[in-house]
Amino acid sequence: MKEKIADLExxxxxxxxxxxxxxxxxxxxxxxxxxxxxxxxxxxxxxxMRHNPQEPTWDGRDRFVLSKGHAAPALxxxxxxxxxxPSEDLMMLRRLGSHLxxxxxxxxxxxxxxxxxxxxxxxxxxxGMALGFRLxxxxxxxxxxxxxxxxxEGQIWEAAMAASHYKSDxxxxxxxxNGLQIDGDVSKVMNVASIGDKFRAFGWxxxxxxxxxxxxxxxALDRAEAHKGAPTAIVAKTVKGKGVxxxxxxxxxxxxxxxxxxxxxxxxxxxxxx
Amino acid sequence: xxxTRDAYGEALAELGGENDKIxxxxxxxxxxxxxxxxxxxxxxxxxxxxxxxxxxxxxxAGLASVGKIPFLSTFxxxxxxRGWEQIRQSVAYPKANVKIVATHGGVTVGxxxxxxxxxxxxxxxxxxxxxxxxxxxxxxxxxxxxRAAAAYKGPVYVRLGRNKVANVFPAGxxxxxxxxxxxxxxxxxxxxTTGLMTAQAVIAAEKLKAEGISxxxxxxxxxxxxDKELVLQAAQETGAIVTAEEHSxxxxxxxxxxxxxxxxxxTLMKRVGVYDRFGTSGxxxxxxxxxxxxxxxxxxxxxxxxxxxx
Numbered sequence: 001m002k003e004k005i006a007d008l009e010x011x012x013x014x015x016x017x018x019x020x021x022x023x024x025x026x027x028x029x030x031x032x033x034x035x036x037x038x039x040x041x042x043x044x045x046x047x048x049m050r051h052n053p054q055e056p057t058w059d060g061r062d063r064f065v066l067s068k069g070h071a072a073p074a075l076x077x078x079x080x081x082x083x084x085x086p087s088e089d090l091m092m093l094r095r096l097g098s099h100l101x102x103x104x105x106x107x108x109x110x111x112x113x114x115x116x117x118x119x120x121x122x123x124x125x126x127x128g129m130a131l132g133f134r135l136x137x138x139x140x141x142x143x144x145x146x147x148x149x150x151x152x153e154g155q156i157w158e159a160a161m162a163a164s165h166y167k168s169d170x171x172x173x174x175x176x177x178n179g180l181q182i183d184g185d186v187s188k189v190m191n192v193a194s195i196g197d198k199f200r201a202f203g204w205x206x207x208x209x210x211x212x213x214x215x216x217x218x219x220a221l222d223r224a225e226a227h228k229g230a231p232t233a234i235v236a237k238t239v240k241g242k243g244v245x246x247x248x249x250x251x252x253x254x255x256x257x258x259x260x261x262x263x264x265x266x267x268x269x270x271x272x273x274x
Numbered sequence: 275x276x277x278t279r280d281a282y283g284e285a286l287a288e289l290g291g292e293n294d295k296i297x298x299x300x301x302x303x304x305x306x307x308x309x310x311x312x313x314x315x316x317x318x319x320x321x322x323x324x325x326x327x328x329x330x331x332x333x334x335a336g337l338a339s340v341g342k343i344p345f346l347s348t349f350x351x352x353x354x355x356r357g358w359e360q361i362r363q364s365v366a367y368p369k370a371n372v373k374i375v376a377t378h379g380g381v382t383v384g385x386x387x388x389x390x391x392x393x394x395x396x397x398x399x400x401x402x403x404x405x406x407x408x409x410x411x412x413x414x415x416x417x418x419x420x421r422a423a424a425a426y427k428g429p430v431y432v433r434l435g436r437n438k439v440a441n442v443f444p445a446g447x448x449x450x451x452x453x454x455x456x457x458x459x460x461x462x463x464x465x466x467t468t469g470l471m472t473a474q475a476v477i478a479a480e481k482l483k484a485e486g487i488s489x490x491x492x493x494x495x496x497x498x499x500x501d502k503e504l505v506l507q508a509a510q511e512t513g514a515i516v517t518a519e520e521h522s523x524x525x526x527x528x529x530x531x532x533x534x535x536x537x538x539x540x541t542l543m544k545r546v547g548v549y550d551r552f553g554t555s556g557x558x559x560x561x562x563x564x565x566x567x568x569x570x571x572x573x574x575x576x577x578x579x580x581x582x583x584x
Contacts, residue, residue: 063340106339106368113339115368118359124329125364128336128344131321135297135342155360158329166321 004047008214011081012042016243017272018077018090023257024266026093029102032240032253034074036178036211037145040236041066043217044143044174045078048225053083056110062140063113063129067122068147068176069103070255075112076100084111120153122146123173127163130171130231141225145174149181151192157202163231164203171231172224173199176211178240180251199233211236244269275441278434279377281413283308285420286345286375290316296424299334299346301327306436307347307377327352331360331372338370343424349383350376350433354395365429366404372430373423374399379409379433380469380520381548381565382558391553397525399431400498406430406451407498409519409527411442411472415495418449426451433469435520437558440473442493454501460490462580464508464515465572468494468527471518471546478572489576500530502538509541514579516544520567523547542582544575 015038023029045051049062066075073093080087085099092098099108103117113129116122126144133140150156163171175195183189192198196206205227209216217236224232240254241247244266247258258266290296290312297319304310304322313320323330327348334344347353353376354361365372376395383391399407408423408430410416416434423430430451442457457472458479465475472493479489492508494501509515515535517528528545535541548565562568 114335115363118363121328121332121360121364124332124360125336125339128333128338129340130336131333132297132337132340132342135319136340140340155328155332158324158326159332162323162326162329162333165324 005214005218008043008046008218011046012039012214013270015042015077015081017267017270018081019073020244020258020263020266020270022073022077022090022093024263025091027257028094029073029257030070030255031247031257032180032250033068033071033147033176033178035242035244035247036238036240037068037071037176038074039212039214040145040174040176040217041074041078043214043221045082047218048221049143053111056084060140063126063142065114065122065126065142065144066104066116067144068119068150069116072102072104075104079111085109119147119150120155123156123159127159127168127171130168131166133170141170141172143172143174145176148175148177148179148192148195149186151175151195152190160199160202160204167229168231169228172234173231174234174236176238177235178238180240180249180254182251182254184251196235199235203230205230205232206235207232208235211238212242275438276413277436277438278410278413278416279308279436281416282375282377282420282434283311285417287311287315289421289424290319293343293424295341295343297321297337297342297344299323299330299344301325301330301348301352303348309345309347327356328360331357332364334372335364335370338372343371343373345373345375347375347377349390350379350392350395351390354392354399354431358398362402366402369404369428371427373432374430375420375432375434377434378436380435381553381561381567382435382437382470382520384436384558384561385555387555388552393522393548393553395433396497396519396521396527397529400525400530404429405498406496408432408451408496409468410434410495411469411493412439414441414443414445414447415449418447419495422449422451435470439470442472442476449495452496452499452501454492454494454504456490456504457493458489458491460488461512462488462514463576464490464492464512465518466492466494466505466508466515466527466531467518468497469520471520471567474569475518475572477569478576481569481573482576487576487580494527497527497530500534502534505531505534506539509535509539514542514583516546516572516575516579518546518572521547523549542579544579546571546575
């Protein structure tokens with residue numbers, strides 16, 4: 001297990017390097033929220049989810065919904081690392097004609113099952129998928145990554161109510177609670193605390209973790225799968241911009257990309273020499 | 275005579291027996307929208323989502339993405355209005371196979387008043403790329419439209435009404451998405467109509483005939499994609515168009531026909547509909563008269579436009 005965790009950590013480090021390089025190249029996109037979510041996305045794709053990059057539409061695959069769609073770079077570098085499409089495609093992020101749209105688009109990118117980006121809508125879709133699987137007696141599970149700022153959207157709580165009402169235990173929401181949104185601290189813009197208590201009150205199984213501790217992420221995902229009778233919310237305390245001190249805990253890096261001056265230092269932070 | 279929502283209830287329950295991929299969702303109005311008929315027959319495939327339309331739309335998109343054919347229903351004002359951005363992002367943008375069947379469209383909602391009378395839904399649904407917009411004239415066409423919507427792969431918005439409406443089409447009438455239908459032939463003008471206004475246009479055409487005016491009635495069951503061929507033919511052959519719909523004159527059928535003809539074949543035109551205002555409480559038949567949504571208005575407008583031709 002220790003080795004597995006170390007492997008995942010190394011994978012996540014490489015994915016962070018890819019995020020930084022991709023966003024430096026595109027000069028457009030969301031740095032902070034991609035770096036805060038990447039450990040969870042990494043654990044999902046390289047530990048938890050059943051999926052097959054050689055057959056992106058394989059029936060037996062678990063589904064991933066990036067409800068905080070602006071963290072698309074985190075998803076794209078992960079899909080590229082899995083082999084869903086060539087890594088060179090990442091250099092075309094947000095360009096005209098690229099399948100890598102600013103926010104995830106299921107119509108063009110292999111491995112992307114839903115369109116997200118307008119906040120608050122992913123959890124509803126994820127629960128719809130979960131209900132569909134259960135109707136067919138299938139074992140597929142559904143994972144949705146949400147932002148903490150995103151929880152300000154009322155639709156999230158409509159979906160939370162419905163998932164609990166329908167006892168969608170094949171659904172797991174992961175909240176990337178990095179505490180920051182575009183205009184500043186989530187607690188100051190519109191306080192969503194206490195996230196765990198809110199999901200508990202809606203009837204969810206809640207697991208609170210450090211979203212950058214790979215051991216805790218893996219354990220939480222395993223516990224979520226084992227929990228029956230209710231959906232699980234993994235509330236993960238994270239650091240926006242995690243891994244690069246230049247970007248850490250800075251709301252200003254929500255939608256700002258690394259520039260030429262920052263790139264070498266960012267890569268050095270991530271243990272990358274090139 | 276049958277309400278289009280009743281025809282929907284029957285058709286959906288029938289389809290449910292033929293295809294187990296069909297599921298239905300409602301937002302606490304299943305008795306009124308008639309998804310309750312399906313729910314009774316197939317309780318496991320029916321999801322009441324409570325009074326939460328945004329989530330209902332997203333849930334339907336999720337169900338569609340794992341292979342289901344979801345039909346979601348509520349009143350038009352809530353389906354198109356409350357759910358608009360969810361329909362745009364979660365349904366139309368990914369081209370999800372979701373069928374939005376909105377009942378209680380237009381002013382015939384009646385006593386509930388302006389808050390509940392959707393006179394903008396056709397316009398706002400029509401503006402969304404990938405969306406198909408259908409407004410059946412009667413029960414028979416509704417059955418065909420629901421069947422066609424289920425067979426079509428992609429988002430569809432079907433607008434139905436609350437009240438019983440006169441039959442326009444015979445039993446077994448075949449509905450095809452994107453195809454209009456000349457209900458009454460004529461050469462002096464064309465009534466291009468949708469929903470319950472088609473039956474009114476048929477009455478108006480008969481009356482005008484007695485006056486020596488030959489009015490064509492072109493029913494447009496699919497507002498989007500518009501049957502451009504039949505619209506162009508009507509413009510070229512009759513030289514005068516009166517559109518009519520139980521909807522705002524802004525952006526609905528009248529808007530669609532005007533946009534198209536302004537570019538392709540500028541033609542004398544008059545739009546009959548609700549003139550940029552909200553609805554109000556009253557009995558359905560009173561309201562139709564109040565807003566001029568009846569054969570009498572069409573007769574007047576028919577005479578007027580023919581006189582303008584000269």
